[in-house]
Amino acid sequence: MLYDLELKSVGKTYPDGTVAVSDFDLKVEKGEFVAFLGPSGCGKSTTLRMIAGFEEITNGEIFIMGQNISHTPPEKRPTSMIFQNYALFPHMTVRQNIAFGLDIKGVPKSEKDRKVDRILDMFDLTEFADRKADKLSGGQRQRIALARGLVVEPEILLLDEPLGALDANLRRIIQNELKLLQRDLGITFVFVTHAQSEALGLSDRVVVMSNGVVEQISAPKELYTRPATPFVAEFIGSNTIIEGKPAQGGDQGLRLIETPYGPISGVGAAGANLAVIPAEAFNLGLRNTPGEIRLEGTVTAKQLVGSIGYLRVKLSDGREIDAETHVGALEAHSYSPGSPVTLGIDPTSVTLIHN
Numbered sequence: 001m002l003y004d005l006e007l008k009s010v011g012k013t014y015p016d017g018t019v020a021v022s023d024f025d026l027k028v029e030k031g032e033f034v035a036f037l038g039p040s041g042c043g044k045s046t047t048l049r050m051i052a053g054f055e056e057i058t059n060g061e062i063f064i065m066g067q068n069i070s071h072t073p074p075e076k077r078p079t080s081m082i083f084q085n086y087a088l089f090p091h092m093t094v095r096q097n098i099a100f101g102l103d104i105k106g107v108p109k110s111e112k113d114r115k116v117d118r119i120l121d122m123f124d125l126t127e128f129a130d131r132k133a134d135k136l137s138g139g140q141r142q143r144i145a146l147a148r149g150l151v152v153e154p155e156i157l158l159l160d161e162p163l164g165a166l167d168a169n170l171r172r173i174i175q176n177e178l179k180l181l182q183r184d185l186g187i188t189f190v191f192v193t194h195a196q197s198e199a200l201g202l203s204d205r206v207v208v209m210s211n212g213v214v215e216q217i218s219a220p221k222e223l224y225t226r227p228a229t230p231f232v233a234e235f236i237g238s239n240t241i242i243e244g245k246p247a248q249g250g251d252q253g254l255r256l257i258e259t260p261y262g263p264i265s266g267v268g269a270a271g272a273n274l275a276v277i278p279a280e281a282f283n284l285g286l287r288n289t290p291g292e293i294r295l296e297g298t299v300t301a302k303q304l305v306g307s308i309g310y311l312r313v314k315l316s317d318g319r320e321i322d323a324e325t326h327v328g329a330l331e332a333h334s335y336s337p338g339s340p341v342t343l344g345i346d347p348t349s350v351t352l353i354h355n
């Protein structure tokens with residue numbers, strides 16, 4: 001299969017010895033929307049810059065449409081990059097900013113004008129075409145940056161926290177636009193963000209990184225329901241992680257670990273010793289389903305937010321965990337602080353991983 005983008009064991013060690021990225025493997029299909037997600041300093045931007053060609057790779061190889069472009073200069077790669085601060089030329093007009101990439105490529109004037117006019121129209125920027133870029137709002141600048149990236153018709157659009165400078169409202173609007181645009185154009189998007197909701201809401205697959213290493217590459221839902229590593233289990237969503245020892249047993253393809261709270265079964269690999277329980281997997285009370293896991297505790301806090309109810313529960317050893325449930329389930333009982341509570345968990349919603 002020919003991938004639009006393929007990273008094979010890509011690594012970057014900066015001249016000062018900082019290992020920013022190690023052994024990054026990734027295969028992206030044409031038209032996919034992939035997000036790099038992770039805490040500050042985990043190597044997201046470095047990886048994006050290596051794909052764009054702004055940063056030399058020190059290990060591995062990068063392919064675009066099967067061509068090894070590892071050492072191809074940026075302007076010769078079929079990529080465009082959009083930066084967080086948009087990097088517009090403030091004293092150039094909107095039209096000049098958008099035409100910039102075409103000028104560099106030496107596109108003839110008539111073709112250039114046609115392409116710029118078309119994209120100005122697509123982004124509703126025609127009326128601002130002759131205004132200087134520094135006389136525009138944040139949302140308009142964001143659109144110009146996108147238009148400038150897309151006018152050169154890249155195979156892959158690389159976006160480095162492109163919505164970071166926008167306020168929350170505008171950010172949501174542009175997130176929507178971005179997703180629609182990507183679907184319409186069918187261009188591959190690789191997007192860097194440290195905002196979880198953005199990565200999970202926009203992308204087909206998310207690459208979770210920590211300390212220069214890929215932790216997991218999965219569809220958003222799978223990151224939530226089947227974290228593969230302790231880092232992902234801590235970083236994504238709200239999980240309770242319980243340590244135990246691998247044990248014999250576990251029905252219907254499930255595995256079992258012995259924990260201080262009793263046996264816990266779940267979905268996972270042999271030898272796994274951590275049970276990851278999503279906050280929304282806790283049921284208030286038992287449902288007496290096969291293999292149901294039971295945790296006894298005392299309510300320490302309750303909060304209702306819209307249709308979601310949050311319960312903080314102290315287990316027998318003093319550890320506090322968070323359970324999330326539909327508000328109706330919480331309202332049916334008083335659950336005031338100090339009330340005893342039994343939490344039931346369906347083992348198929350538990351993931352067992354190695355620490």
Ligand SMILES: Nc1ncnc2c1ncn2[C@@H]1O[C@H](COP(=O)(O)OP(=O)(O)OP(=O)(O)O)[C@@H](O)[C@H]1O
Nearest residue numbers: 014016018020039040041042043044045046047194
């Ligand atoms: N030019 C450089 N020289 C040395 N080290 C660098 C250089 N640029 C980045 N680093 C280091 O490489 C690591 C990865 O940085 P990078 O900017 O890729 O992370 P990031 O995940 O994009 O972070 P952020 O979300 O804060 O932008 C960090 O430890 C950073 O300090």
